[in-house]
Amino acid sequence: MRIKPIFFFGIVGAIVGSAVQLSSIDCPKSPLLEQGCAVWKAPGAIASGSTTGFVYGTIAVLGFGLLRRKYGSQEEFDWRILTWSSIGVLGLFTLYPPTITATQNVASRAARKVKTTILRGKVSQDVVRQAIGHAEGNFTLSGERTQLYYGHNDPGNGKRNFGYCSNQSRTETVKGADRSCDRYINQYKARAEKELIAAGIGLEEPDAYINTLDLANQAHPRTFVRFPHKLAEAKQKGLKDIDAITWARVQSFGKDGVEATGLIGICRREKRPVSDAECVAQDQQRRAKAIQRVLEHQAKR
Missing domain, CATH: 1.10.530 (Lysozyme)
Incomplete structure (x- = not known):
């Protein structure tokens, strides 16, 4: 299997992982403290997210490559396996704790916005x-x-x-x-x-x-x-x-x-x-x- 695809998808995973980790940083809501806290925590979040994301990305592309080698030519390839493998990888990534935290934060902010709009309307x-x-x-x-x-x-x-x-x-x-x-x-x-x-x-x-x-x-x-x-x-x-x-x-x-x-x-x-x-x-x-x-x-x- 070629190294370039493995490296490429590893980098993609690292970028996604870093983004998820950065979005889950929890800091005080004071403008000055929030900026300082984010700057302080960002390097660690990027390192953790990129490492985990790189591992997920390389595992995914390796799995796809092995499946393709097993099934030979594109005509013989069972695309259902690729589909379910993709779903499985995405499922694993959604179980990644920072992903869960980020999703919960987005949902919480959305719910608060809806409640606030209702309250102001009353x-x-x-x-x-x-x-x-x-x-x-x-x-x-x-x-x-x-x-x-x-x-x-x-x-x-x-x-x-x-x-x-x-x-x-x-x-x-x-x-x-x-x-x-x-x-x-x-x-x-x-x-x-x-x-x-x-x-x-x-x-x-x-x-x-x-x-x-x-x-x-x-x-x-x-x-x-x-x-x-x-x-x-x-x-x-x-x-x-x-x-x-x-x-x-x-x-x-x-x-x-x-x-x-x-x-x-x-x-x-x-x-x-x-x-x-x-x-x-x-x-x-x-x-x-x-x-x-x-x-x-x-x-x-």
Whole structure:
């Protein structure tokens, strides 16, 4: 048997194997870390994939060559054997662990994309604005602007707020405030959707999605990331509806809301007769109920 065909198919197998290994590299999703991780792992992935791929390629062509020698001329060759041999080789390659990993990654990304599309279709940007605006006290239930919408000082940090989301001085006046709110909240949508799906929250629960975004607007970004998982935990405890959402929102601020220092500070300054945990729970329940009212109102339209 000639060496050139063996070498050629070995190289083809090495290229395919390297590609599969590179596609299965698992790195953190931070842009800087992801690039560094990929560069660090790429040489090993190429070496492993090309070696295994070369072996698969040479075995395949050797097997085909032996079959051809056994059956003599092309007229006498049983092409069914070649067909089933090809299927067998492909089958072995699909059992190659990096191939399995790469296939699973592609399937997972596709499923996540479909779920995200469905979720976004259920909750329009108008509903997000209305729900968060009502939770902030800047919209009435029917969507009319309250006096707070046009400007008020934040009771927690004193910043000047404008627009439906109370935009924390991202604009100097109410002009352009809603656009600034949209930009701020939209940057967190992809992460919110990812965490909801990872936590196993059903796509039939738009209230979970909006509460996640509301926390992204109200608190430090680490808070909203925790919420879907705390909501799943609440449901495992047997909590339902507003009780589950309220408990999950509170626990998203750390155990019993300990990280909600702005809310706790307000209650202490106003000398409210509640504990710190009760202070946080009251505010989070109020916001959760406001969001629920908007969703119920939208469903009736």
